[in-house]
Amino acid sequence: MKNIKSKKVSICIDNLIGKSKHHPETKFIIGDLVDVQSRTQPGFNCLGGVGQVSDVSVDAGVPLYSVKYSHGGVETKLTEDIMVKYHASIVRSSRSATNENENLSASEGI
Numbered sequence: 001m002k003n004i005k006s007k008k009v010s011i012c013i014d015n016l017i018g019k020s021k022h023h024p025e026t027k028f029i030i031g032d033l034v035d036v037q038s039r040t041q042p043g044f045n046c047l048g049g050v051g052q053v054s055d056v057s058v059d060a061g062v063p064l065y066s067v068k069y070s071h072g073g074v075e076t077k078l079t080e081d082i083m084v085k086y087h088a089s090i091v092r093s094s095r096s097a098t099n100e101n102e103n104l105s106a107s108e109g110i
Helices: 002-020 094-108
Strands: 033-036 039-041 044-046 049-059 062-069 074-078 083-085
Touching (some): 049 074
Antiparallel strands (some): 033 049, 033 083, 039 044
């Protein structure tokens, strides 16, 4: 029984390693969150946005990426020059801070 479990674990690890697909000359790897530039002009409407790298390949020395967007779309054969790593940051608007100050003042009877 132990041999069967260890084989299953080994197979799972091999599958994960195989899916990492990191080429030394690429900037991004599968699973990276990226922000893709919007590319729109007459007859060409690629909105870009935040997504996850789903595939990496190198064609004639040029890294190409597939991205699954958070809004549900997919794009393939994207180049590094239109992508940056996505870093989420919490931005608090000044309006919500003002509302909190008003609520605090009202509850304190000021």
